[in-house]
Amino acid sequence: MAIISLSRIVAHWAAIQPDRVAVDHEGEQRTWQQLETRTNRLARAYAELGVKENDFVTIALANGVEFFEACFATWKLGATPQPVSARLPKFERDQIIELGKPALVVGVSDGEYAPIPSIPTGFTPEPSLSDALLPEKTATSFKAMTSGGSTGRPKLIVSRIPAEWDPEVPFLEIRNQGAMLVPGPLYHNGPFLWAMIALFKGATVAVTTRFDAEQTLERIETLKIDTAYMVPTMMRRIWALPEEVRNARDLSSLKALWHLAAPCPPWLKEAFIDWLGAEVIWELYGGTEGQGSTTIQGTEWLTHRGSVGRPVETCEMKIVGEDGETVPPGEVGEVFMRPLAGQGTSYYYLGADIREIEGGWESLGDMGWMDAEGYLYLTDRRSDMIVVGGANIYPAEVEAAIDSFPGVRSSAVIGLPDEDMGATLHAIVDVPEGALNEGALMAHLNEKLVRYKLPRTIEVVTEPLRDDAGKSRRKALREARLPAGVS
Template identity: 50%
Template sequence: MSHDGVALGSILAHHARRSPARAALIVDDVAVTYDELDARSNQRARMLAARGVGQGDFVTVALPNGQAFYETTFALWKLGAIPNVVAAKLPRLEMEAILDIVRPKLFVGAPPGPGVPALAAQPEGLEGYSTEALPEAVSPHWKAMTSGGSTGRPKVIVDAMPARWNPQEGFLGQRPGDVILNPGPLYHNAPFHCIHMGLFVGATIIEMGKFDALKSLELIEAHGVNWVTMVPTMMHRIWRLGPDVLSRFDLPSLRMMLHMAAPCPAWLKEAWIGWLGSERVWEYYGTTEGTGSTMISGADWLAHRGSVGRVRDGYALKILDEAGNERPVGEVGEVFFRPQGGAGSTYHYLGSAARRVGEWETPGDLGRVDEEGYLYLADRRNDLIISGGANIYPAEVEAAIDAHPAVRTSAVIGLPDEEWGARVHAIVQAVEGSGLEDAELLDFVADRLARFKLPKSVEFTSEPLRDEAGKVRRAALREARLTPST
């Protein structure tokens, strides 16, 4: 955590002074220099200020990946405001639930309803504002990312780090002046965090906009990309291009491919290590809350197969049982982290409460640690489904399904899927005689949930899905569907 360093509102200008012609972004083969990005962000900042945005204000940003997204985040930091980043295509009800929690000063993008003060992605009159530098301001929190809640309500994770960074301090193996590919949606924490950190150290960002397997390899080759972060679904799609295509690429410029956000099947990881070499394939495991993380190189992984690595400097790791006692080496329990500054030093929630045991906090994963301190993950405690690197909380999907008048109750589980890691499977108990069909139900749910959260398969049952206390046994339902009946 870097609390000294340059204010994020001034960091583009800092790099522009040192290398005025360096490209900050390349979007659709168009290069935008650090100087241009800074000037455009200054114009946007003035337009936002004219709408009342100032120091410490939340502003909800709902934009697709692209130049306007980056201009907006830096404009907000210039005003000392806090970007609250959400998916541009969130359904109205989910967006309204987030706005209800955040109460932003302004909404950037297409607002969910007429009552929300908003600014378009490409607002009229932007060119009329000055490109000159603004007086320096520092946001108290550099980002506020959104997560689906395990209770069915969204929560917002407000990062405790003020908006400053040391422009020489590369994040997760990035180096000042790197060329970095962004294949992921910026509304997810990993791409948002890593790609902006790249700009903080003067990197050139190759922005894909939307992931495409072959295109990602062509861009790495064409632009001499040094660093990229991916999720296992992307790795899988690239691998599926097959040996004829992959043999055309050895990607000599690529120093680090760091995968994160979801478990990676061992065969796929091994395949990538065989292709790129063990020194280039890395894995990161951590929390949006910044409570703790681990990292492992391909070489270490081959020696500790299946591990996600050792805890990084500045964090501590413990495995606890249900009573809060530490588990012996090799025994599975719940994974707990503690950051150097103690509980609550890295973030706070809007719309939710943290689950802590003293100074320790858990991401909800089960795992074990070996004699050398390498962590191996076992399973999720809270039934979280990780599909294509995105977190999907069953309670949230169930709440949307259960809102249908012909649904008595539902249970949502993740089933194995070769491409996505897991797919969302809904088991639905419909009202007798309602004649409810999956097409009608999916149409209904599509208005309430982001597309990546929609069930990929629906199964109707007449069995009750919940016990007397209204609890659903998702683990048992999942187990029954994974075990072939004899």
């Protein structure tokens, strides 16, 4: 099969399997034929609002059928979807709109970003608009994802992969015309990528509004899911179910369970391997930028316990010491990677600079080591980024919101260990007067930060948290608050 433009890929599968379910959101379904005609009409509505080839369309919709329809309508005009959280506070969304300058914002009230047009959740195109096939147009970028930034401001990671796909090319163990389950938020890169590529390959994609452990197992059984996307927090919650509940469902259809986005405790991974089979469990390490990644199947992991795998065939990796030299196997350093096609071939940033060294090598900020066989083992992060339940949170972003509250002189946000989420956000707030209205502060933060970036605990101090150079002592602050024996 040849490469197909994403403006035509739904039509391709609608011709082959018109009555098969393309998308399932907790029972609300669209067949391939329905997805084709509905997105043709929706694309024409977007075009009337001014969307043109290679424009960005900001999509602020929750998980559901409407999210997928908005993305495919965007691709049908040769434009690029730019997803954001439907619950993103206006303050943060405004920064993204300013950065991306989209042609349309989907999922907000009409006129909110005038003169940029916007349409609300539940928008319905005029019935008079045609649902016939549109002219083929292919965007130069198939996605533009949002990420927090170490400066406290968001950035866009714009893919350099054009909006086209070859359904026959093997990718992430996703089966052609199979069944995929994605219980994570679609505005995050991992869930977005797994869900969309499954659709590109003609699979049925099931999504949920939010993760629920029992519902996940029910969906796997009922829809005969063969591939699933998870983060370790989801796996922990499944494992916390009573054994009789966990084993009550028939999961024999599951051929690949991917976990990524955060470190997975070895005991948990081993438990899933024992439960579902080593050949079913897969792990991926990489970033939204797509410069490089590693993968490992459970069968390999058992002989390389703790590894995140070897670099995929499209990239190379090396471990760099503090002196900038490549270190030998077994020695810890910073993990650098680059695509074999050359630096800058997988993405570009809007609103941030690339962290790279000579030769086009880039880092995601992780520390680790490689064994003699080329398997990568991660040890820590060089950056201050905190991973909570698979979501990346930059302390500077949260601190900027806290520091804008009246009476706060400075703040430091650290991650403390959490059995369920991997880490929990703890805010240390410097208030010279010594009194802080925590309820008012949280109300203030609710207006500026999406829910998962809100601190779970707050500690008030009266001494400055930054040195004369304005640097926060996050590492020392965190170590002082860790239980004995925890690092």
